[in-house]
Amino acid sequence: MFASKFKVQSVLDKCENFLLKDPKWTVVRKFELGKKCGMEKLKEDCIKKMNNVDETLEALSSYKEEVPKDVKKLIEKVCSLAENAKRAKK
Known part of the structure; x- marks a missing residue:
C-alpha cells in the first residue's frame, strides 16, 4: 500500500513477486491485494489458480x-x- 500511495514501482514489483510465490495467502486474499495495489500479474495468476x-x-x-x-x-x-x-x- 505504501508503494502504491507513493508510486514506487520497484517496491510494488517486489511485493507482487513475493505474493506470487508465497503459499501462506489464500488465492482470494492475494487477488484482493492485487486489485487494491494494481498488481496485474498477481490478479491474473490468482484467476488461473481459482x-x-x-x-x-x-x-x-x-x-x-x-x-x-x-x-x-x-x-x-x-x-x-x-x-x-x-x-x-x-
Whole structure:
C-alpha cells in the first residue's frame, strides 16, 4: 500500500513477486491485494489458480461497489443461484 500511495514501482514489483510465490495467502486474499495495489500479474495468476465457484464468487464480490446497480443485481443473482445449487448437492 505504501508503494502504491507513493508510486514506487520497484517496491510494488517486489511485493507482487513475493505474493506470487508465497503459499501462506489464500488465492482470494492475494487477488484482493492485487486489485487494491494494481498488481496485474498477481490478479491474473490468482484467476488461473481459482479452482471452485466459491473462490471465484468471493473474488468477484470485491467489485460489487464499483459496478452499476443492474450489474450488482446480476452478480447477487449468480451468487444466490450458486449457493442454492451447492445446497441442493448436499
